[in-house]
Amino acid sequence: LTITKQYIPPLVCGFSAAVLSTIPGFKELACCLVIPLAAFFSLYLDQKINKIYEVISSRKAITYGLLTGLFAALFATFFDMLMTYATRSNDFVQALPETEAMIKDFNIGPFVEETIKILKTMSSDIRTYGFSGLYLLSMLTSNLITNAIFGLIGGLLGMSYLNKKWNKG
Amino acid sequence: MKNSKIYFRFVFFLIVLLWCIGFSLKALTDGSGFSIVSSPVLNFFYNHVCHQDEAKLISFNGFDFLVCARCSGIYIGALLSSFFILTFFKRIKFPLTIFSITSIVLLTDVILNNFIFNFYNKISAFSTGLLFGAACFFIVTNIIEDQIILKSKD
Numbered sequence: 001l002t003i004t005k006q007y008i009p010p011l012v013c014g015f016s017a018a019v020l021s022t023i024p025g026f027k028e029l030a031c032c033l034v035i036p037l038a039a040f041f042s043l044y045l046d047q048k049i050n051k052i053y054e055v056i057s058s059r060k061a062i063t064y065g066l067l068t069g070l071f072a073a074l075f076a077t078f079f080d081m082l083m084t085y086a087t088r089s090n091d092f093v094q095a096l097p098e099t100e101a102m103i104k105d106f107n108i109g110p111f112v113e114e115t116i117k118i119l120k121t122m123s124s125d126i127r128t129y130g131f132s133g134l135y136l137l138s139m140l141t142s143n144l145i146t147n148a149i150f151g152l153i154g155g156l157l158g159m160s161y162l163n164k165k166w167n168k169g
Numbered sequence: 170m171k172n173s174k175i176y177f178r179f180v181f182f183l184i185v186l187l188w189c190i191g192f193s194l195k196a197l198t199d200g201s202g203f204s205i206v207s208s209p210v211l212n213f214f215y216n217h218v219c220h221q222d223e224a225k226l227i228s229f230n231g232f233d234f235l236v237c238a239r240c241s242g243i244y245i246g247a248l249l250s251s252f253f254i255l256t257f258f259k260r261i262k263f264p265l266t267i268f269s270i271t272s273i274v275l276l277t278d279v280i281l282n283n284f285i286f287n288f289y290n291k292i293s294a295f296s297t298g299l300l301f302g303a304a305c306f307f308i309v310t311n312i313i314e315d316q317i318i319l320k321s322k323d
Binding site for chain 1: 199206208209210212213214216217218220239245265268305308309312313316
């Protein structure tokens with residue numbers, strides 16, 4: 001089995017999960033439903049396209065789960081950046097005035113001012129250039145963490161289901 | 170029980186505990202300064218995990234959790250089962266069928282609440298989430314312990 005062929009199922013499923021996560025309604029389900037399902041399908045797809053009919057090892061399940069999550073995170077961040085660039089706005093920019101008001105209400109010292117300053121810089125960069133490096137970094141980090149966790153869970157559950165089916169067969 | 174298994178269970182418990190503290194920090198610390206300052210970052214982080222619809226959030230101590238009732242149930246369920254696994258030293262065999270049943274119950278609740286009755290019941294969302302989260306954590310821990318920790322020792 002070539003290395004390229006090995007990476008096709010997580011790449012395809014990660015990409016599909018990222019596309020689905022851009023659809024309103026699906027976006028909220030992305031991590032807890034779409035990513036684990038994508039990890040499951042990447043294992044299933046691997047069995048189908050590479051014609052491997054044997055019990056899936058835990059190592060493979062973890063690798064496929066993590067890779068699916070990783071690819072989904074990279075593509076989802078890329079799509080989000082693309083849409084932010086095109087519209088010069090996103091959920092973060094829209095929610096900022098509300099967040100700012102809430103933080104100011106509590107009036108808890110100079111550290112808050114610094115926080116607000118950073119958030120405002122991010123928002124202003126997005127509105128002016130359609131891009132903010134800090135936003136990209138935070139988006140990518142949070143996507144990588146959550147998608148890797150849920151991809152891993154999906155891979156392990158997928159392995160359990162597919163191996164059960166294999167044992168029955 | 171082997172030391173590696175205890176360490177693994179302890180680390181898993183800590184990770185889930187940190188995750189739960191993250192979304193309930195404001196409520197747990199009664200709106201402390203630190204929780205307010207960190208709220209934009211935490212909000213941003215948990216926004217990727219949950220829709221955070223205001224009508225579906227659970228309030229505690231006068232402050233909302235950063236995730237909805239269903240997600241709160243899932244994570245608190247995982248926390249409870251991780252604590253149970255940590256304190257219960259014997260090997261726990263958890264059948265996949267129970268996980269499938271809890272998934273079906275959760276999915277049925279989602280369909281009934283969102284598409285048929287159009288009424289979000291926080292209690293049912295939280296309790297079905299709690300069952301699912303607990304079952305999911307048991308299964309994942311089972312798989313990791315059986316397949317990885319035991320195999321690596323062989």
